[in-house]
Amino acid sequence: DVKVTQSSRYLVKRTGEKVFLECVQDMDHENMFWYRQDPGLGLRLIYFSYDVKMKEKGDIPEGYSVSREKKERFSLILESASTNQTSMYLCASTITGTSGSTETQYFGPGTRLLVL
Amino acid sequence: LAKTTQPISMDSYEGQEVNITCSHNNIATNDYITWYQQFPSQGPRFIIQGYKTKVTNEVASLFIPADRKSSTLSLPRVSLSDTAVYYCLVGDINTNAGKSTFGDGTTLTVKP
Numbered sequence: 001d002v003k004v005t006q007s008s009r010y011l012v013k014r015t016g017e018k019v020f021l022e023c024v025q026d027m028d029h030e031n032m033f034w035y036r037q038d039p040g041l042g043l044r045l046i047y048f049s050y051d052v053k054m055k056e057k058g059d060i061p062e063g064y065s066v067s068r069e070k071k072e073r074f075s076l077i078l079e080s081a082s083t084n085q086t087s088m089y090l091c092a093s094t095i096t097g098t099s100g101s102t103e104t105q106y107f108g109p110g111t112r113l114l115v116l
Numbered sequence: 117l118a119k120t121t122q123p124i125s126m127d128s129y130e131g132q133e134v135n136i137t138c139s140h141n142n143i144a145t146n147d148y149i150t151w152y153q154q155f156p157s158q159g160p161r162f163i164i165q166g167y168k169t170k171v172t173n174e175v176a177s178l179f180i181p182a183d184r185k186s187s188t189l190s191l192p193r194v195s196l197s198d199t200a201v202y203y204c205l206v207g208d209i210n211t212n213a214g215k216s217t218f219g220d221g222t223t224l225t226v227k228p
Binding site: 004035040041042043044045090091092104105106107108109110112 | 150152157158159160161162165203218220221
């Protein structure tokens, strides 16, 4: 079974702090994603990466950056945390699909971040 | 990216069949339709995926009409443990490396 782990289940930070959220997958997947989930807004894509050192902006990248130095690890960085970044953060990974096929996303358990 | 629209919530009773419809009027030729299930405090979990017509697995069925502008997730004989949020996802995973758009999700509540 694919395993996607996130560094913390719960995190409390203060406004202005730099926050690192780490995600690790153990199935050699090329693609990794960071989402945030808020009540009434569903899942929104922040950033994704399709290879080491590659990244692309999702729908709501403002206030976030990412790092993919190793294939199995994808980090989400909040340079200066703000209260409106209080949310559930979900990491996912997928393998690159071959012609005529597509892959599903495997999600981690989530990190619930509270910014005070 | 194709935007999806789902009902916000649905109620059902144990043993009933539940059908959740997702509208995706702007679906592109290469887009697949995927449904995920999410329980509280957990990440979403894959249920079923399809491109056209009908797909069935041990958990659910997915019905996709010829125009592909909507799809219906069918859960046979639901139980209390099927209470969850169900997301419809449309996207071309191969060319956009998974840059797909989740819908707002449908909260299904199964009552005894």
